[in-house]
Amino acid sequence: MTTPGGLTVSCVAAVARHGVIGNGPDIPWRVPGEQAEFKRRTLGTTLLMGRATYASIGRPLPGRTTVVLTRDPGWSPGHDGVHVARDLDAAVSIADGLGAPVSVAGGAQVYAAALAVPGLVDAQVLTEIPLEVHGDVRYPAIDEAAWPVVERAEHEGFTVVVRWTGARLDALAALVDGPVAAPVLLRGGTHATTLAVRQGDRDLVARWFPPGDEAVARERAVLEMAPPLAPVYVIDGTTPWGPVLVTTRLAGGAPPPDAAPEELAPAMAEALAALHARDGADLPVSSAVAAPPSARSVLVHGDFWSGNLLWDGRRAVGVVDWTGACRGPAELDVAWARQDLVLLGSTEAARIFLEAYERASGVRLGDVPAWDRWAVDRAAPQVAGWATNYAGIGRPDLTGPVLVERLRRFSDSLG
């Protein structure tokens, strides 16, 4: 159950038929895309690896901090910034000090050592390579019942299978007071870890937030007001994996990737107008910094973009992620949604959105360009990082540089 410091620990490995992960010091295959997938899944984490694996890579991997295990007190990694640990406990406490999630990156000895510590490893992220290769290094045998599959992502030439410790699902079952089945990790959203499950005849969504995060209490407060298109609050609680909020699962999914922004804009506007019909009187007041004047104070979602709506074709059928909701200026959500449509590729869609919003709400908003400017200034320092969120809704074409360029052009157009 995580490190003593509360960080999640995942074993991340690529495994060929019969559990083969290596041959001598080498990995005996080259499968295009597989290493990129390892990089994507481990970026920003702390890698724990054995001395032999480190030696075969020969350098620390970029974007991750490396901790090498060796019992040899005289061994040196030969690169700055690489930590050295004499045993697994020491490696884990170094990782706790670094504060990032932990990826156990092999080899066989280190996977085995980590999996042998009761409750340490939370997930196994295994890239299954469907090849018969000769190799003398194997991944430890998996007790499939104790490690339910929560994600299976097919790629050309390999499949990534993510298994969670059953203990995490047991904790969820205890909270919702009955066994849960069919767990599926949902993508999108970098703040919370989101799992869909079935309990009896209802579909639920559980979202875990980082330990100590106040998001659960904030979201609970707004969901208890039953805003339109929102999921229904079920229960919340504390688990070793952080605070968790359980709601009903709404139908619908990501916006259809082939839908033009102009097609999404009216549905987004009508959903937002319905939401803004509520005054949000019991919620905390918006703390938006340097905000322009507003014509209307309403229940504000706080992160109203196409990926926080659930879609059935071109229809918006749900709104999720209410952690930023507050009582505040309607223009805040309007500007945020317009900016999303611009990033999706269409300033015309932003115009359609405003027109549809004003028609549906019956309200003419104040200084929209000033609010667009406000939104752009908030987005500028972070927009490159939103590529992950857009990839999560099936838009990998919206890379960091594309988003930066689109925002820059929009900013220029505002004068």
Ligand SMILES: NC(=O)c1ccc[n+]([C@@H]2O[C@H](COP(=O)([O-])OP(=O)(O)OC[C@H]3O[C@@H](n4cnc5c(N)ncnc54)[C@H](OP(=O)(O)O)[C@@H]3O)[C@@H](O)[C@H]2O)c1
């Ligand atoms: N397919 C994959 O995803 C993947 C991933 C990683 C590695 N690999 C492959 O796996 C193979 C290497 O695996 P391996 O099992 O032979 O070696 P390894 O686990 O990478 O390294 C073993 C060394 O790590 C140190 N070590 C291991 N456990 C330790 C502990 N509990 N405390 C302190 N030190 C510890 C020891 O170093 P000292 O001897 O210096 O004390 C030990 O000799 C290679 O073929 C590599 O290519 C494959």
